[in-house]
Amino acid sequence: MKFGGTSLADMERIRHSARHIKREVDAGHQVAVVVSAMAGTTNQLVKWCEEASPMHDAREYDAVVSTGEQVSAGLLAIILQGMDISARSFSGWQVPIKTSDVHGAARIEDIDASDLNIRLNENQVCVVTGFQGISPNNRVTTLGRGGSDTSAVALAAAVKADRCDIYTDVDGVYTADPRIAPKAQRLERISFEEMLEMASLGAKVLQTRSVELAMAHGVRLAVRSSFADPDGPQSDSKNTNFGVPGTLVCDEDEIVEKQIVSGVTLVKAEAKITIRSVKDKPGVAAAVFGALAKEQIVVDMIVQNISDDGRQTDITFTVPDSEYDKAMAAVSNNEGRFEYESIKGAKGSAKISVIGVGMRSHAGVASSMFNALAEKGINIQLITTSEIKTSVLIEEEYAELAVRALHTYYGLDKKEG
Ligand code: ADP
Numbered sequence: 001m002k003f004g005g006t007s008l009a010d011m012e013r014i015r016h017s018a019r020h021i022k023r024e025v026d027a028g029h030q031v032a033v034v035v036s037a038m039a040g041t042t043n044q045l046v047k048w049c050e051e052a053s054p055m056h057d058a059r060e061y062d063a064v065v066s067t068g069e070q071v072s073a074g075l076l077a078i079i080l081q082g083m084d085i086s087a088r089s090f091s092g093w094q095v096p097i098k099t100s101d102v103h104g105a106a107r108i109e110d111i112d113a114s115d116l117n118i119r120l121n122e123n124q125v126c127v128v129t130g131f132q133g134i135s136p137n138n139r140v141t142t143l144g145r146g147g148s149d150t151s152a153v154a155l156a157a158a159v160k161a162d163r164c165d166i167y168t169d170v171d172g173v174y175t176a177d178p179r180i181a182p183k184a185q186r187l188e189r190i191s192f193e194e195m196l197e198m199a200s201l202g203a204k205v206l207q208t209r210s211v212e213l214a215m216a217h218g219v220r221l222a223v224r225s226s227f228a229d230p231d232g233p234q235s236d237s238k239n240t241n242f243g244v245p246g247t248l249v250c251d252e253d254e255i256v257e258k259q260i261v262s263g264v265t266l267v268k269a270e271a272k273i274t275i276r277s278v279k280d281k282p283g284v285a286a287a288v289f290g291a292l293a294k295e296q297i298v299v300d301m302i303v304q305n306i307s308d309d310g311r312q313t314d315i316t317f318t319v320p321d322s323e324y325d326k327a328m329a330a331v332s333n334n335e336g337r338f339e340y341e342s343i344k345g346a347k348g349s350a351k352i353s354v355i356g357v358g359m360r361s362h363a364g365v366a367s368s369m370f371n372a373l374a375e376k377g378i379n380i381q382l383i384t385t386s387e388i389k390t391s392v393l394i395e396e397e398y399a400e401l402a403v404r405a406l407h408t409y410y411g412l413d414k415k416e417g
């Protein structure tokens with residue numbers, strides 16, 4: 001059972017979440033819990049690091065930002081003990097959760113669950129800090145924002161859990177962020193592949209890496225609400241999800257009613273950079289993106305035009321707004337690795353994506369996306385597609401409007417009444 005920040009925001013919420021744990025313990029289950037920091041805590045810790053120095057050492061950043069989870073794990077253990085439940089908290093290093101040494105974005109490499117397994121067999125609830133682990137050099141690492149989801153799935157795989165339930169402030173995965181599209185509907189089930197695309201294209205309800213891990217290890221993943229009545233009915237409306245109210249993330253062949261489009265997502269704060277008139281010859285793209293890779297800049301969309309004369313072409317790509325200055329500098333001062341006529345760019349775009357496994361077999365999904373945007377007078381700057389998604393880059397100020405328009409256009413809106 002994993003509880004996110006809003007589910008642990010204050011003592012009352014922690015007590016409420018603890019009642020969900022008590023229900024499962026009373027039902028005779030062995031329970032390992034993964035916690036996030038209390039809502040807002042990690043943001044504050046990150047801010048302090050930035051105030052201390054914008055160029056702070058990543059190892060010290062991890063030493064600071066990992067602390068939020070230790071507070072919530074301890075508090076939850078205390079509250080569980082007060083409910084006569086045997087409980088013990090664990091920091092990442094105590095489990096231990098071994099990770100790579102990429103501070104701020106570490107990957108879990110191994111979890112030694114032998115101690116946890118002994119305790120679980122003694123019916124002790126093990127409350128483990130999410131988001132953190134320990135590097136080969138014995139330093140605390142963190143897994144990237146939203147990383148507690150990944151901790152939970154990795155731990156579920158390590159203890160061979162029957163299920164990994166992600167408790168959050170929504171009661172499942174929706175066809176779009178319900179905060180943006182009030183007519184979004186909860187999905188009873190979603191395939192790993194679609195969830196992977198949705199997460200990486202902006203649906204922050206699950207961290208992308210957690211979905212990847214669940215898919216690789218066959219972890220049964222459910223997204224459910226911690227705000228629901230802990231003693232309320234424990235089955236979904238259609239009672240298909242093994243008694244789990246919420247959304248089940250599962251293999252595609254476990255989904256009977258397949259939709260063509262399952263979801264619409266958005267990512268804001270994307271910057272677009274265009275390099276005009278680079279030579280149209282082998283090695284130029286390698287030089288451009290090599291210069292960016294050298295600075296550890298992750299590039300998202302890439303478009304290279306066909307050249308008119310076979311000699312010159314333009315390359316456009318996107319990076320997060322936060323990487324814009326660094327990316328402009330990397331391609332401008334490229335130490336003569338490639339020549340160009342001019343470089344221009346701007347921050348403030350948004351990427352809107354439409355996702356669905358049905359796209360594999362249905363034509364026209366992309367063209368109807370462009371129609372829907374045209375009807376609203378929204379201009380498309382860039383387009384990329386993959387087998388199960390189409391993404392467009394548009395002006396940021398139209399992002400929410402575009403999500404709602406596409407949601408309606410694909411017939412995903414909740415029926416009235
Ligand atoms: P937690 O603190 O529990 O990890 P997060 O804030 O990380 O919670 O994720 C939950 C939030 O994800 C929801 O409040 C919701 O606004 C947002 N969200 C974005 N896209 C979706 C979606 N498609 N379905 C459900 N929630 C979504």
Ligand code: ASP
Pocket residue numbers: 004005036037042043068130131144145146147148149
């Ligand atoms: N507390 C961390 C964050 O805010 C990890 C998480 O919540 O999943 O990013």
Ligand code: MG
Pocket residue numbers: 004146149204205206207
């Ligand atoms: Mg989260």
